[in-house]
């Protein structure tokens with residue numbers, strides 16, 4: 001039993017529309033994304049979304065094991081989502097729970113439409129996700145991290161997959177639910193999209209909403225996804241900016257060395273010509 005546990009406030013949203021963590025209804029939690037964080041993987045990413053801290057590592061396309069899961073026409077995408085024992089208030093059992101097995105499948109179905117699986121027949125793409133800290137919406141943070149890890153692995157993708165959970169708290173539709181809103185709110189709607197063409201790859205729903213509220217939630221989710229997508233793209237650019245700056249520096253260094261060589265050669269030729277003239 002935890003020594004300290006947060007108390008549940010009487011209202012999840014106040015009369016001015018301010019939520020338990022001081023956000024407005026349409027505000028995302030602080031978000032940061034980084035790729036190429038695990039040296040042993042073909043691709044990796046680390047995402048912080050509010051209090052969620054998620055690591056994703058990708059191996060592949062690689063040899064299929066066990067062989068009986070091989071598909072002769074396309075790559076098999078395998079996903080494993082796990083929460084660390086220390087990721088929640090009370091120690092989570094290290095044994096995989098039914099929830100983790102189910103979320104592994106949910107995350108895979110959200111990611112798979114983005115992968116050009118037919119480019120990689122008879123191979124396996126393994127996606128491993130570790131939630132280091134959980135704060136509501138871990139499946140969405142995991143999808144965001146895993147799609148970045150796939151991109152980092154150089155796997156051909158139609159687009160990144162971007163996810164957020166929208167919901168209803170205190171009768172209001174709100175963006176990016178935190179743990180308390182997820183648990184105590186009226187409805188939870190995790191969604192994932194390939195933002196370039198607004199293609200939905202995941203839409204789950206738990207709770208009560210009217211049709212109008214549902215449409216409002218989808219629009220609010222898309223508003224959040226556009227912002228998250230930009231942060232994901234910036235994470236990819238940041239890695240390749242470092243590489244391109246490195247390339248530019250080495251090119252300048254090479255040019256400098258070549259110029260030194262040319263200078264020496266000119267000096268040698270000049271000296272030889274000078275010696276030839278003095279012989280005459």
Ligand code: ADP
Pocket residue numbers: 088089090092099134135136137138139140179182
């Ligand atoms: P998601 O994390 O995608 O919202 P759930 O709705 O199943 O998935 O979980 C909601 C939140 O409940 C999680 O983000 C996490 O903060 C918390 N949670 C999940 N599993 C546990 C657990 N075993 N113990 C304590 N908290 C948990």
